[in-house]
Amino acid sequence: MSDLSANLSLPYLAPAQAQKHVTHNEALLRLDALVQLAVQSRTLPDPPAAPAPGARYLLPAGAGGAWSGQAGALAFWDGTAWQFLAPGPGWRAFVLDEAAALVWHGGDWQEMPLPTQGQMLELGLNTAPDAVNRLAVASEATLLSHAGAGHQLKINKAAAGDTASLLFQTGWSGRAEMGCAGDDDFAVKVSEDGAGWRTGLSLSAATGVAHLPQGARVDGALSGSGVLGTVGQLAGESIGALLEQGSGAEGAYLRLADGTQLCWHTLTSSAAGVVSWSYPAAFAAPPVVSGSCASGAAQLLSVGAVAAGSAEISAWDLIGARVATACAVLAVGRWV
Template sequence: MPDLISDLSANLSLPYLAPAQAQKHVTHNEALALLDALVQLAVASRSAAAPPADPAAGTRYLLPGAASGAWAGQAEGRLALWDGGTWRFLDPAPGWRALVLDEGRALFWDGAAWQEMPLPAQGQTALLGVNAAPDAGNRFAVSSPATLLSHEGAGHQLKINKAAAGETASLLFQTGWSGRAELGCAGADDFVLKVSEDGASWVTALSVAAASGMAHLPQGARVDGALTGTAVVGTVAQVAGGSSGALLEQGSGATGAYLRLADGTQICWHGLTSSASGATGWSFPASFAAPPMVQASCTAGSAHLVSAGAVAAASAEISAWDLTGARAAVSCALLALGRWV
């Protein structure tokens, strides 16, 4: 039995029953009414400036500044309780908590004002372990044969966020808690794949530049399957001495066929019949950047001499002679080798 120095309890100001008190039920009911109002405190709103016209008994509000009507003159932050017949006003104490129903927010009284706090329904917790012990560095820990992350109606994304470009956002693969492979943005915004055989020395196998999307294989690559696509055979190009197109380009026409390599090499070949009356012109199927080396031979045997003259970047003249020194009309095989850049 408390020492009744005061008629009210210390925290909620609930009235005590006095010895030999008449009509004890009145005091007891008053205490129950206050408990009903303050325990599991949930208020209808904290923004209503005036009381509702027909409130239900037990309705509670947190009063805003400059309230009006029956709330006029009450201090901001006080609790207004409709007891079924009149509005009662209560002062919160530091630490009191209230749920604001029309906002879905939880508040606490810091001694001067109501402050927002995370809702327990949001499921926030400092550490979480699933069959594993979390710690300060691994606040979420899972020990399981597998982990399933599935969609809820459509797609699903796993997001790994870092504070700045120089930080790390990656997936680390380990053997016996020693790193063996890392995939992600480690120390920069470029995407990298690194591997290690001991967890100490790391080698970058792949990097993709964030600015251009250009992939780089600094250790090289071994390809045992087929290489296909327009990046293999397509249109070759160079920018500042570096390849910016396909590896190979090929074509053909009435004056022969050609093959261009990404390093700048070009090969042209053709077959024609020389003229007995003079030189025969050969326009290359693809022009060179400078006069190429041209080789010509007779396809009918060794009884004729074939030569190339007047070699230019786009053409050459082909002549054939027999053993008497006279020009001859014979089948010739032609090859030109040079550079297209």
């Protein structure tokens, strides 16, 4: 049996050994030198003139004086002399004057990169991370919960032209993405092959206006606050419902989100003169007004003065006399 331990070369006490404390203290000195190994330097070529007790150094090639011939070894001052220990595979040391972490590998001290302040390390939970996916999780579900109040998931990008989004994949091929990709507008887009993408919905960051580049289809009844409601526009962009409708004593109207308006009514003309039709909803400018009279008689409808809020209507027979008859009238224009 060897007199030294296998890994750290600590001396063993021998049976019936005299002055056991000497051997024991030598082992403690070596432990003190090796545990929490932090050395003063790895480049000092010669021993310092007055080393502090316990001072430790990694010896460079060509070291001189009392260090001569000990390149690569760990030297420590035991208070009276230099002691030398040969490093083993995997030993680690921290160099104080360089703030560098080293590991003994392949017969030399190799530097281990330290993370800079704020640098993220790679972390894999049940799967392997990589340089892009530094945090990787393989699980049936991932829970992010509150710590007593609310909880936000924040996805930040450096500039407007970068991407901050959630990407949904099938077999590692993109199928849907939502977020701000390439600009600050929020968009939802889909793909059938991971190569070609179609934007189904986008929300303008400047106005909040929703765009449907591929159009929209409503299966079932045309209803809901986003379809029927109050239309509106701001800076040429729709900010309300798709359609607005209404009716009253002067007829009915339909407004479209793009600014188009239609008004219609059935009124009775007068044999005494013109009839003024006030539209059920005002136009932004005089609309185009047309109509027809009731069938069964040779009658013609004529439109007189047309304004943004009303139009003059008359009905005539074939000999040029005004007649009283039912007339269907339609006005088409814009509400903005």
